[in-house]
Each structure stands twice: as C-alpha cells, then as structure tokens.
Amino acid sequence: MATELKSSKYRCPQCSAGDFAVTTTRWRCTGCGQSFACASGIPRLFVEDRLGAQDRKLRDTFYDGLFGRLYQITMPAIVMPVRPLAISWPYWIAYGVMVGLILGLAAGLISTLITGAFAAAALLFAALALILWLLSRQSWLLHLMWVAVPAWLSLSRKPWAPSESFAAVHERALAPLRDAGRRLQILDVSTGSCNSLYRHGWMALDADYTAIDLSETMLKQGSDLMSAAGVPVDLVLGDAMELPFQDDRFDVVLSYGAVNGLSDPAKAIAEMARVARPGGTLLFLDEQMYDAATPVERAYFMKVLSSHNVIHHCPVEDFPPSLTDVRVSQVYQFYYICTARKAG
Known part of the structure; x- marks a missing residue:
C-alpha cells in the first residue's frame, strides 16, 4: 500500500x-x-535517458564495476604515492609483489625462449599477457605500475605545506554552523560510500543528513557505513546534474571527489547552488595540481589520480552569480577545496 x-x-x-x-x-x-x-x-x-554520457560511463564501468566493488582497496591504491608510508605500507607491499611477479614472468619468458623451452615459454607468455590484460581493464592501475615509485620519490624530496590545511578549511566552514541555533539540513552530492560525509566533522552538527549518488554499488556501501554508525540518513539514487530536490532546501551542500569528473561540472555546481538555502554553505573537494608539480608528478596526476576527470581544476570561471565568498584552497599537492556561500 x-x-x-x-x-x-x-x-x-x-x-x-x-x-x-x-x-x-x-x-x-x-x-x-x-x-x-x-x-x-x-x-x-533520475531519468536514465537524460544522464550525461560521462556520468553513465563512470557509473557502469568504474563505480559499479571492479573499482566500486573493491572501493576500500582501490581508492587507497590510487593515492598510495601521496600518502605517508605509515598508512600506505600494505599497498606498497602488494604493489611490490605485483611488480615482482610481472618482472619474474618477463625474465622467465626471455630465459625459456633463449634455451628453446618453447612449451614453458608459451605458458609464461599466457600468464604475463593475462596479468597485463587485467591491468589494462583499469588503465589507471596499469599506469600506476610504472609511475608510483617515481612520483613518490619526487614528492618525498620536497616537503610541501598548504597555506590553509584540509582541517582548517573544514573548521572555517563548521564553526558558524555549530551556533546555528536550529536543526540543519545537510546534503552530500555524489556521496559514494558516505565516508567523507561521516568523517570530516559534519556528524558533530545538529543536523538531518541526505546523501545522493548515481551508483547503486557505492550507495549500498554508504548505507552499510551509516547504519553501522547508527546515523539516520536519507539515501537517494540520483543525477548530480538534475538534483531531485526543491529549491533553497539545504543549509550545507557538500561534494567530495566528484565535480571534476561529471559530464558538466558547471551545471552540477549550479544545481548545488539551487538547492542550497540563501546564506547556505557549499563545500566541495576535487583534484587540482599544485604549482610546483614536477613532470613525473604531472604524469601521475593525469594518468592515475585525475584520469577519469573531464576538467582538472576548480571551475570558478563557471560559477553561477548566486555564489559569493568563493575561496579555493590547495589543501594537498593534488587536491583543492572550494567553499562558497549562496547569496541571500
């Protein structure tokens, strides 16, 4: 009924x-x-026929594919070269095993060809070809195999500190919300596994939470996370380009790691502004290279970290006029956070 x-x-x-x-x-x-x-x-x-081609492709081949199903493993692997060894060492061990396996198979293939053991060579070739084919199914993973170590070495030799840190940006956004004096409405766009919504201070507010994503695979992970944490959240499968929410509805609109990869980033930001209340806060994070990046760091950024994106910077030039107090902070070597307020 x-x-x-x-x-x-x-x-x-x-x-x-x-x-x-x-x-x-x-x-x-x-x-x-x-x-x-x-x-x-x-x-x-959402209406399937109105989805952007890029959004449908990322959903079907990326987030609803192997990457999304193994998200708790694949996402840390992508950022392995930029994370401290203290937390990334298990991925470096797995990486070393994979590189060793590939090099061992290649060396064995050459040796068997030289000695004329062609039956053994055929088996080694088949195993090597299978591994390389599997890696090529996720091109970022294939590129990670050669660029991870050079990128890590390049980043390690020159310490870098942001003018405003990740934590400081969040504190700047969160501080006035703690004193709102009423129950807030918070929306997380392209929430994925809800991990960022849960981790970065938003749970400490007196708020109702809504989270939307286009991928069923990712949103089910988000449902599991929030249920395990005992946090009520309204989950919606939907299109960031056509948010299924009324105008002027949310006090805070968030998005972590999605805007640059959408079919039309400018339209997505306009939609985030539309559903925000006058005076509401927008905050989103995505990939952007810092000015001092070396050629190998740029290769890592373009071939791995930002390989699925349609733009590679914060698109402030396309912001709607309703957004004011826009600030773009380069919080890590390859990530920015943009904060803005909706006029009103």
Missing part, C-alpha cells in the same frame, strides 16, 4: 512536482504519474 509523501525536500526529476505515492519498491509522482523504482528501498530519482 502506497504512502502519500508531500515533500518539502524532494521533487520529481520529470515535472518538478513534490508529491509522491511511496512504497518500498517504487515512488510514483502524483503530478505527472512518472514511476521511479527503488533499489534495496532507495528511490532511483
């Missing part, structure tokens, strides 16, 4: 109406009649 939902938060991506007939398996817009199926109880509030 359907429950009538008259929402001050959601809106239909087809007609923009805000009323739905809701069951555990389907949401039906009472304005236009469009139905939206649920995945594990999470509504899929």
Whole structure:
C-alpha cells in the first residue's frame, strides 16, 4: 500500500512536482504519474535517458564495476604515492609483489625462449599477457605500475605545506554552523560510500543528513557505513546534474571527489547552488595540481589520480552569480577545496 509523501525536500526529476505515492519498491509522482523504482528501498530519482554520457560511463564501468566493488582497496591504491608510508605500507607491499611477479614472468619468458623451452615459454607468455590484460581493464592501475615509485620519490624530496590545511578549511566552514541555533539540513552530492560525509566533522552538527549518488554499488556501501554508525540518513539514487530536490532546501551542500569528473561540472555546481538555502554553505573537494608539480608528478596526476576527470581544476570561471565568498584552497599537492556561500 502506497504512502502519500508531500515533500518539502524532494521533487520529481520529470515535472518538478513534490508529491509522491511511496512504497518500498517504487515512488510514483502524483503530478505527472512518472514511476521511479527503488533499489534495496532507495528511490532511483533520475531519468536514465537524460544522464550525461560521462556520468553513465563512470557509473557502469568504474563505480559499479571492479573499482566500486573493491572501493576500500582501490581508492587507497590510487593515492598510495601521496600518502605517508605509515598508512600506505600494505599497498606498497602488494604493489611490490605485483611488480615482482610481472618482472619474474618477463625474465622467465626471455630465459625459456633463449634455451628453446618453447612449451614453458608459451605458458609464461599466457600468464604475463593475462596479468597485463587485467591491468589494462583499469588503465589507471596499469599506469600506476610504472609511475608510483617515481612520483613518490619526487614528492618525498620536497616537503610541501598548504597555506590553509584540509582541517582548517573544514573548521572555517563548521564553526558558524555549530551556533546555528536550529536543526540543519545537510546534503552530500555524489556521496559514494558516505565516508567523507561521516568523517570530516559534519556528524558533530545538529543536523538531518541526505546523501545522493548515481551508483547503486557505492550507495549500498554508504548505507552499510551509516547504519553501522547508527546515523539516520536519507539515501537517494540520483543525477548530480538534475538534483531531485526543491529549491533553497539545504543549509550545507557538500561534494567530495566528484565535480571534476561529471559530464558538466558547471551545471552540477549550479544545481548545488539551487538547492542550497540563501546564506547556505557549499563545500566541495576535487583534484587540482599544485604549482610546483614536477613532470613525473604531472604524469601521475593525469594518468592515475585525475584520469577519469573531464576538467582538472576548480571551475570558478563557471560559477553561477548566486555564489559569493568563493575561496579555493590547495589543501594537498593534488587536491583543492572550494567553499562558497549562496547569496541571500
């Protein structure tokens, strides 16, 4: 039996109406009649045919693929060259084993060819070809094999400190929200596993949380994380380019590691601004090279860290005029955080 939902938060991506007939398996817009199926109880509030080609590709081949299914392993592997050895050493061990295996197979292949042991050579060639083919299925992983050590050596020889740290940027955003005097509404766009929403201070606020992502694989991980932590959150499968929320709804709109890889970053930021309340805070993080990057660091950035992106910097030139107090902080060698306020 359907429950009538008259929402001050959601809106239909087809007609923009805000009323739905809701069951555990389907949401039906009472304005236009469009139905939206649920995945594990999470509504899929987007229109598949209107997705950007880049967004569909990343969802289908990246986040709903091997990368997303093994996210707790693959994401730390991507950033292995820029993380301290104290926390990245297990990945360096795995990396060393893989490199050793590849080099051992290559050396064995050459040796068997020289000695004329062609049957053994065929087996070694097949094993080596299979490994390289599997790596090539995720091109960032194939490039990581050759660039990880040079990038780490390059980064290690010249310490770098930001003018404003990751923690300082978050404290600047969080401090006024702690004294809001009312319950806040927080939205995390392209939330993935909800890890950033959970970890970076937002849980300490008096707030209701909403998180949206296009990938079912990633959002189910987010559901598991928040459930295990005992944090209520409204989860939505949706398109960052057409957020299924009413105008002027959220006090805080976040996004970690998504904007640069979307089909239309400018449209996504405009949507984040649309759903923010006047005076609301926007904060998003993504990849951007620092000025002193060496050629090998740039290769790592473009071939691995930022390989799935359509832009490689904070697109301040495309911000909507409704955003004020824009500040872009280079918090790590390859990451920026942008903060802004919606005028009003």
